[in-house]
Amino acid sequence: MKLSISLQIALLVFLFPVLIFSQSEMATNDLKWMKNWTNFDPSETYYPEADKKLPNVIDKDTYLNNSSVYLLSGNTYVTNNAKLTIEEGTIIRCDRDNPSSLIVTKGATLIARGSYTKPIVFTSNQTEKSRKPGDWGGISIAGGGSTNTLSGMGRIEGDFNPILSGYGGNTADEITTILSYIRIEYAGKKINRSKELNGLSLYALGKNSIISNIMVSYSADDSYEFFGGNAELSNLISFKAKDDDFDFTEGFQGNLTNIVAIRHPYISDTSGSYAIEIDGYTEGKGVRSISSLSKVSIDGGYLISLSEQDNYQYTVAAISAKYRGQLTLTNSRISGFANIVAFDASYSNATEIKNAFTLENSVFNVHGEAIQTALGNNATLQNLVKYNMYTNHFKEVTDFFSDPMNKHLPDFSLKDNLGNYTVMH
Incomplete structure (x- = not known):
């Protein structure tokens, strides 16, 4: 006897009490935390002209107040254990002519x-309507926390002073940085395959760092990249990045709560771009041990491609997992992509993949197989996601979410009640 979908769900709830799906439980937040401080149309925003220029070296404690607008022209290094403090409401305009x-x-x-x-x-x-991705390089922060490379150390990516570019060490408990309610717009640059500037690059973060409520928009490379370190972060937004939205490598191990990645099918790097890329280690730098592989847990992830019927075929997987990186996603929504996750050949068997990836209490809407691996279409691996809600047929973004294209505050609440979606394959 074939059971109805509603009866299947009722049996699952009875047999698996942890899987009680409700609109409130599917996301730990309703994205109200994005109100007021975000900007989903920064090309139209007027900013006052700069009246002060930042020095190229800040080697003593410095305070930037919001009574001035600052120009960042050329590279500015904060050195000599100095503390750069920026007051709320401060605007820093970053030069395109002098990168x-x-x-x-x-x-x-x-x-x-x-x-x-x-x-x-x-x-x-640049002025309104003339700003473009890659107008400036971005923010790079070097810490003394741990990485899983054989040397435990590294140099910040980019054409920077090598004497001032080191990161990594043994101070895992340090407060590397404190960041909250910050917008980073039109940054990033791909210098070459091994040198990339991202909107926000975080190297060897100490676990007592505080990072929350950050929005990176229109980055010409990744929005966020984490090189080693161990930290807890929350309320992070990536909007229309050219390359990956969130990139983890060199043994980053941490917990992220409430992340939003909003992509467009026509915006991508030639190497392939993902909402999340997780590399267990960096090829060519070695890895200290299996226990030091990158391991990330995300609670409340919105991984969204703004794909429609005429462009969804340009999408790839939402997540790229390489070099045995490990990822757990709970209370999340993944929509508009070809697959949920694509694993590279470093995962040599189904057991390694099962141990590396978990998706729980989430909703997904993809147009291909949920799991893509180098092992082929393994039905056992597709079962990794079977106790999550999913759409029977691919839905374009405006059919799946309430108001996803809103330029003031996109609404990613589901149009349909969760009872209309499927649980079992």
């Missing part, structure tokens, strides 16, 4: 606390 980046060197500290009414903004120095 600029902010580099916080190992031992120095960036403390940038905005607020939901007065965020701190790093943006292009």
Whole structure:
């Protein structure tokens, strides 16, 4: 006898009490935390002209207040264990003609606390409607935490002063940085395959760092990249990045709560771009041990491709897992992609894949197999996601979510009640 979908769900709830799906439980938040401080149309935003220029070296404690607008022109290094503190509501305009980046060197500290009414903004120095991805380099922060490379150390990616570019060490408990309510707009640059500047690059973070309520928009490379370190972060947004939204490598191990990645099928790097890329280690740098592989847990992940019927075929997997990286996703929504996750050949058997990936209490809407592996279409692996809600037929973004294209505050609440979706394959 074939059971109805509603009866299947009722039996699952009875047999597996942990899988009680409800609209409130499917997401630990309703994205109200994005109100007021975010900007989903920064090309139209007017920013006052800069009246002060940042020095290219900050080697003593420095305070930027919001009574001035600052110009970042060329690379600015925070050195000599100095502390750079930025007041809420401060605007930093970043030069495209003299390519600029902010580099916080190992031992120095960036403390940038905005607020939901007065965020701190790093943006292009171009005028409205003329800002473009890659107008400036981005923010790189070097810590003394751990990485899983054989040397335990590294150099910040980019054409930076090698004497000031080191990261990594044994100070895992340090406060590498404190960041909250910050927008980073039009940053990033792909110099070559091994040198990339991201909106926010975090190297060897100490676990007492505080990072929350950050929005990276229109990055010309990754929005966020984590090189080693161990930290807990929350309320992170990536909007229309060219390359990956969230990239983890060199043994980063941490917990992220409430992340949003909003992609478009026509915006991608030639190498392939994903909402999440997790590499267990970096090829060519070696790895200390299996226990030091990158391991990330995400609670409340919105991985969204704004795909429609005429462009969904350009999408790839939402997640790329390589070099045996490990990822857990709970209370999440994954929509608009070809697959949930694609595993590379470093996962040599089904057991390794099962141990490396967990998806729980989530909803997904993809147009291909949920799990893509080098092992072929293994039915056992497709069962990794079978106790999550999914759509029987692929839905374009405007059919799946309430108001996903809203330029003020996208609404990713589901149009249909969860009871209309399927649990079992």
